[in-house]
Amino acid sequence: MNFWEYLANRHQQxxxxxxxxxxxxxxxxxxxxAIGVVIGVVTYRSGWAGNLATVGTSxxxxxxxxxxxxxxxxxxxxxxxxxxxxLTLYGLLPVVRNAIVGLRGVDPTLVDAAKGIGMSSAxxxxxxxxxxxxxxxxxxxxxxxxxxxxxxxxxxxxxxxxLGNEIFRGIASLGSKNALNQVLAGTLGIxxxxxxxxxxxxxIGRLTIPRGIRV
Amino acid sequence: xxxxxxxxxxxGATIELVNLTKRYPGNPxxxxxxxxxxxxxxxxVIFVGPSGCGKSTTLKMINRLIEPTGGRIRIDGEDVTxxxxxxxxxxxxxxxxxxxxxxxxxxxxxxxxxxxxxxxxKGRIRDRVEEMLDLVGLDPGEFHGRYPRQLSGGQQQRVGVxxxxxxxxxxxxxxEPFGAVDPIxxxxxxxxxxxxxxxxxxxxxFVTHDFDEAIKLGDRIAVLRERSHIAQFDTPEAILTNPAxxxxxxxxxxxxxxxxxxxxxVRDVEITDYPTVTVDDPLQTIFNKLRSSGTNEIxxxxxxxxxxxxxxxxxxxxxxxxxARAGTLVSDxxxxxATLRDALEAxxxxxxxxxxxxxxxxxxxxxxxxxxxLNSVHELLEADRLEALEAQHELEEARAAxxxxxxxxxxxxxxx
Ligand SMILES: Nc1ncnc2c1ncn2[C@@H]1O[C@H](COP(=O)(O)OP(=O)(O)OP(=O)(O)O)[C@@H](O)[C@H]1O
Ligand SMILES: [Mg+2]
Numbered sequence: 335m336n337f338w339e340y341l342a343n344r345h346q347q348x349x350x351x352x353x354x355x356x357x358x359x360x361x362x363x364x365x366x367x368a369i370g371v372v373i374g375v376v377t378y379r380s381g382w383a384g385n386l387a388t389v390g391t392s393x394x395x396x397x398x399x400x401x402x403x404x405x406x407x408x409x410x411x412x413x414x415x416x417x418x419x420x421l422t423l424y425g426l427l428p429v430v431r432n433a434i435v436g437l438r439g440v441d442p443t444l445v446d447a448a449k450g451i452g453m454s455s456a457x458x459x460x461x462x463x464x465x466x467x468x469x470x471x472x473x474x475x476x477x478x479x480x481x482x483x484x485x486x487x488x489x490x491x492x493x494x495x496x497l498g499n500e501i502f503r504g505i506a507s508l509g510s511k512n513a514l515n516q517v518l519a520g521t522l523g524i525x526x527x528x529x530x531x532x533x534x535x536x537x538i539g540r541l542t543i544p545r546g547i548r549v
Numbered sequence: 550x551x552x553x554x555x556x557x558x559x560x561g562a563t564i565e566l567v568n569l570t571k572r573y574p575g576n577p578x579x580x581x582x583x584x585x586x587x588x589x590x591x592x593x594v595i596f597v598g599p600s601g602c603g604k605s606t607t608l609k610m611i612n613r614l615i616e617p618t619g620g621r622i623r624i625d626g627e628d629v630t631x632x633x634x635x636x637x638x639x640x641x642x643x644x645x646x647x648x649x650x651x652x653x654x655x656x657x658x659x660x661x662x663x664x665x666x667x668x669x670x671k672g673r674i675r676d677r678v679e680e681m682l683d684l685v686g687l688d689p690g691e692f693h694g695r696y697p698r699q700l701s702g703g704q705q706q707r708v709g710v711x712x713x714x715x716x717x718x719x720x721x722x723x724x725e726p727f728g729a730v731d732p733i734x735x736x737x738x739x740x741x742x743x744x745x746x747x748x749x750x751x752x753x754x755f756v757t758h759d760f761d762e763a764i765k766l767g768d769r770i771a772v773l774r775e776r777s778h779i780a781q782f783d784t785p786e787a788i789l790t791n792p793a794x795x796x797x798x799x800x801x802x803x804x805x806x807x808x809x810x811x812x813x814x815v816r817d818v819e820i821t822d823y824p825t826v827t828v829d830d831p832l833q834t835i836f837n838k839l840r841s842s843g844t845n846e847i848x849x850x851x852x853x854x855x856x857x858x859x860x861x862x863x864x865x866x867x868x869x870x871x872x873a874r875a876g877t878l879v880s881d882x883x884x885x886x887a888t889l890r891d892a893l894e895a896x897x898x899x900x901x902x903x904x905x906x907x908x909x910x911x912x913x914x915x916x917x918x919x920x921x922x923l924n925s926v927h928e929l930l931e932a933d934r935l936e937a938l939e940a941q942h943e944l945e946e947a948r949a950a951x952x953x954x955x956x957x958x959x960x961x962x963x964x965x
Contacts, residue, residue: 443645443646443647443649444649444651444652446614446645446649447643447645447649447650447651448651449614449638450612450614450638450643450645450649450722451638451639451642451643451662451663451712451713452635452636452637452638452639452663452666453635453662453666454635457666461651461662462651465653466651466652466653544653544654545696546652546653546654546655546696546697546698547652547653
């Protein structure tokens with residue numbers, strides 16, 4: 335069976351896997367974004383707290399993904415939970431770092447103006463600082479998504495969902511006639527998903543970045 | 550906390566600074582040291598002084614963007630040193646250099662911010678935005694939906710002022726608001742501010758390090774030296790003709806006579822009527838007017854009654870009756886709020902020896918000519934000279950009395 339026949343044969347399974355992978359990454363990204371932006375907002379005003387947040391989240395990223403999932407399995411069991419937790423943790427760094435850099439990068443005269451016209455600090459954050467820091471935060475989310483798309487493949491190791499299953503099956507049966515097809519299909523699927531997500535971010539950027547600061 | 554004032558507009562409030570002091574952490578000597586000053590309601594007070602003398606720090610303590618280390622601030626008699634700063638700032642307009650407009654909001658959204666915060670209803674806010682744009686001389690239809698980056702520096706500055714005034718605060722603080730625009734635009738913005746203030750009567754505290762700007766805008770000027778110590782706090786006239794010490798005269802600089810021209814405005818001199826025609830008039834009317842006017846030329850206005858061209862007798866003949874080709878374009882006009890110095894400049898550059906005076910929308914009001922200007926200038930300088938002589942005389946008398954007393958004192962003792 336050549337690669338095209340394989341695809342035609344298995345497209346049902348492949349589409350399901352791809353859908354599950356996309357949904358997994360999307361949901362983990364939502365959580366990573368929410369948590370990451372909150373960490374950024376809480377820490378950006380203080381020098382040491384901001385640096386601690388950046389160092390902490392980058393430390394997470396240095397833990398090999400297999401090891402991370404391996405460590406989580408005894409704690410939360412197999413399947414979806416360890417995968418979601420691991421991916422969310424990995425997704426934090428780019429979001430946190432860009433949120434802190436973006437919030438700190440807001441022109442101080444604008445902050446001064448916001449205070450000067452009588453905005454409370456919550457309002458300043460919501461109406462001025464976050465909107466102005468949004469483009470770099472969105473870039474962070476985009477980088478994070480690309481990264482998670484690859485790491486998510488490892489989820490299969492913990493019996494998680496996604497295209498990783500295809501790759502693992504192929505690796506497990508190396509030498510059999512479909513092994514290469516399976517690895518190839520899984521990998522290409524992940525690349526295509528990543529590109530689709532990237533395109534979606536361009537659209538999201540168009541929709542959410544205010545016209546006045548769009549480059 | 551919704552309504553601080555009714556539609557009529559809040560006029561200025563008094564501001565009292567009592568022993569106001571600011572020490573920045575890590576610096577033993579204070580940046581602002583014991584400043585006491587009283588600013589009257591509806592008055593424009595300018596803080597002027599060398600860089601780093603504490604002008605901005607003093608200003609920002611008034612709306613507590615910088616918290617004072619000591620002393621009190623009272624606005625309209627109310628002690629605001631310890632009230633919620635957010636509440637205080639909504640009653641005090643604030644405009645800064647480089648406008649401080651939020652780039653992600655449209656012009657209208659920027660202006661609507663403060664009215665929204667204090668809970669005005671939507672319809673009122675919408676009307677107010679239009680009104681404010683109109684007030685600062687920007688066409689609401691055109692500028693309403695623009696983003697700040699789609700405006701020139703001068704237009705941004707106007708919107709900044711509109712935003713500061715939107716909720717009709719009795720007090721307006723301005724920190725070098727025109728510092729970042731080119732000299733011509735700055736001049737226009739200054740004229741606009743003067744016109745605005747004529748209508749609104751806010752209490753304005755304005756920081757600059759340009760003494761000419763201070764003279765032009767201020768009812769009173771506070772010349773500050775290091776640590777915000779007040780070297781002299783008086784009217785521009787008094788500071789020009791009678792500087793308190795060498796520091797102040799150093800700041801006044803050379804050319805006091807010319808600067809004096811900045812203190813009087815076109816509205817203070819006689820604006821004369823002048824024969825005009827409009828581009829819509831039939832040629833015959835224009836011919837008749839030229840013949841009967843008794844002046845060398847007449848002023849041609851465009852459809853919107855703005856000065857357009859000077860027409861001389863014969864110009865029309867030479868151009869074979871074509872208005873488009875006849876006459877010389879009006880090169881410069883002044884408003885009623887322009888200073889005599891600007892008017893003089895315009896008269897000198899226009900070869901007709903007069904300059905057209907225009908209203909808010911550029912429409913013709915009248916003209917000022919060289920003769921009127923020269924007469925006014927002579928009167929001004931004469932009056933100043935008399936005043937200065939008097940002051941000097943008083944000073945000499947005081948000194949003489951002092952020397953006399955000093956000579957008498959010890960001498961008398963020796964005799965005894
Ligand atoms: N946040 C701060 N921390 C420490 N020192 C400060 C701070 N802000 C200002 N200073 C110091 O206080 C003094 C007064 O500063 P301020 O900004 O009020 O001067 P200024 O008169 O407005 O000057 P300029 O004309 O240059 O704007 C300066 O010596 C300055 O170095
Ligand atoms: Mg300053």
